[in-house]
Amino acid sequence: MPAAARKAPAARVDREKSVDEIYEKIYVAILEHRLHPGTKLGEEKMADIFGVSRARIREVLARLAHEQIVELFPQRGAYVAKPTIEQARDVFEARRLIEPAVVRRLVDTMSPEKIQRLRQHVETEAQARGRGDKRAVIRLSGEFHTLLAELAGNSALARTMRELCMLTCLTIFLYDAPTAQSCRDDEHQMIIDAVARRDGTRAEKIMLDHLDHIEGSLQLDNGNGEADLEAIFRG
Numbered sequence: 001m002p003a004a005a006r007k008a009p010a011a012r013v014d015r016e017k018s019v020d021e022i023y024e025k026i027y028v029a030i031l032e033h034r035l036h037p038g039t040k041l042g043e044e045k046m047a048d049i050f051g052v053s054r055a056r057i058r059e060v061l062a063r064l065a066h067e068q069i070v071e072l073f074p075q076r077g078a079y080v081a082k083p084t085i086e087q088a089r090d091v092f093e094a095r096r097l098i099e100p101a102v103v104r105r106l107v108d109t110m111s112p113e114k115i116q117r118l119r120q121h122v123e124t125e126a127q128a129r130g131r132g133d134k135r136a137v138i139r140l141s142g143e144f145h146t147l148l149a150e151l152a153g154n155s156a157l158a159r160t161m162r163e164l165c166m167l168t169c170l171t172i173f174l175y176d177a178p179t180a181q182s183c184r185d186d187e188h189q190m191i192i193d194a195v196a197r198r199d200g201t202r203a204e205k206i207m208l209d210h211l212d213h214i215e216g217s218l219q220l221d222n223g224n225g226e227a228d229l230e231a232i233f234r235g
Contacts, residue, residue: 022050022060025233030069030080030169031142032135037082037174041070041229049233067163069170081170088171092215095164098157099145099211100204103191105152107200114151118192121147125188142169144188168214175218187213 029035041061043054050057061078064070071081083091106114121144128136142165149161187210194203 031139033173037080037170039080041078083171091167099207102149102152103203104200107198115196122188
């Protein structure tokens with residue numbers, strides 16, 4: 001096999017890995033509320049921060065835009081999405097349709113190993129709360145719902161939940177819902193307990209109540225300032 005042919009797959013892997021890494025850094029920065037809704041993600045500055053080409057950054061931003069995490073405007077550039085009130089309601093409506101199905105499927109496929117993973121996650125949440133790590137609490141609270149979908153064993157549901165949880169996170173930041181009220185750790189534990197007992201009806205009810213509590217805590221607040229991209233990604 002020619003050397004060029006052997007190098008090509010490796011080059012593709014390196015490129016894809018780099019795109020994935022940049023994507024994940026941006027994703028986590030948004031999930032932890034370090035990157036605010038409406039923040040401009042300038043191609044040139046992002047390329048400099050990550051040490052890659054602007055074309056690579058455009059690829060990452062296009063992926064984020066496809067997931068509605070970033071908005072692209074002609075002649076203006078890319079901005080972290082700012083969900084409107086109507087969009088926020090759409091997200092919660094979608095979650096109310098999807099997450100009961102997630103917990104039902106999880107009940108049907110429940111195993112001791114899956115319950116253990118969920119309990120470990122909630123324990124990690126509790127540890128973050130105990131040390132006052134608000135960023136970790138925010139991230140872990142969202143990841144709990146994604147983990148439920150992943151353990152349910154449906155990849156399409158898991159992808160959808162990842163996007164919906166991110167949009168919820170942006171909405172919570174934009175409309176200033178206190179974390180302790182928007183995603184209560186005791187309700188996470190109650191969902192796990194119901195799944196462990198194979199009580200699908202109970203698990204669904206707790207999940208719907210949980211989503212009601214999150215949406216009910218939202219407040220309109222557009223007072224977001226500029227974010228320091230360099231400090232976020234190089235700090």
